[in-house]
Amino acid sequence: MTTRTLPWEPPITEDVEALPIGKWWDAVKAPSNIAERALETLGDKTGAVIQDEHGTLYWLVAVGTATSWQLRQVRVLTEPTDGNTYLGVPPVSWTEGPETHWRVPLTANHYLTDAGKLWGALAEADRAVLGPAPQGRQTCYRCELPTDEPVIVDVQHGGSGAGRTIYACPPHARIYQRDPVAEAAARRGALERGRAR
Known part of the structure; x- marks a missing residue:
């Protein structure tokens, strides 16, 4: 060799x-x-x-x-x-x-x-x-600047309507923390609205 x-x-x-x-x-x-x-x-x-x-x-x-x-x-x-x-x-x-x-x-x-x-x-x-790569530029939830490399950090579901996807730039994606209190309140609200119908 x-x-x-x-x-x-x-x-x-x-x-x-x-x-x-x-x-x-x-x-x-x-x-x-x-x-x-x-x-x-x-x-x-x-x-x-x-x-x-x-x-x-x-x-x-x-x-x-x-x-x-x-x-x-x-x-x-x-x-x-x-x-x-x-x-x-x-x-x-x-x-x-x-x-x-x-x-x-x-x-x-x-x-x-x-x-x-x-x-x-x-x-x-x-x-x-x-995770999956979003298409196009998105605004970072934290710095509020557009990023060409958006990372999906959360998907918040609405009670009876459409939810929203939260994006972050790569540095802020690492520090995103979900708010368990807000998520629990949204779930409870959706359940209550479902029972009232």
């Missing part, structure tokens, strides 16, 4: 090194709640993966293979037209946290992840974690 050589040199320093995105690879960034599911789905089909100190995972993919993706909370990092974007890349020997490290170690034969397989795993994780 012949061992390939990488088209770039991983850091041989004693610290994380900022390397330009879009030169040798693009990066796909996903928060831990989605990334962990995707990583499990990919299994041994994943390439090398970087995990930062916050738990966010970064897959390296071939340049230009993921630029059209639209997945909630997933970001494709590529070279912008007006400058450079960098990714903190740890030394190859860093394979354990809590600092930035290689969650899936980098080797010459274990390098880029196939973008199509990664998209499928991330899309499946997106649906499993965040």
Whole structure:
């Protein structure tokens, strides 16, 4: 078996090194709640993966293979037209946290992840974690700003009429708490109206 050589040199320093995105690879960034599911789905089909100190995972993919993706909370990092974007890349020997490290170690034969397989795993994780994707922009219940990545956090049913769907932007979806008192009152009101008919 012949061992390939990488088209770039991983850091041989004693610290994380900022390397330009879009030169040798693009990066796909996903928060831990989605990334962990995707990583499990990919299994041994994943390439090398970087995990930062916050738990966010970064897959390296071939340049230009993921630029059209639209997945909630997933970001494709590529070279912008007006400058450079960098990714903190740890030394190859860093394979354990809590600092930035290689969650899936980098080797010459274990390098880029196939973008199509990664998209499928991330899309499946997106649906499993965040639920169905609403169409179009929605307004976040908390910040009251429109978001292109709405997450359904609650569906409130009306007594005899239509209910309403409550949306949140990704940061506020994590902190949404249902109001059990209001839900119980709405149910009781619906029952009472049903008996009065």
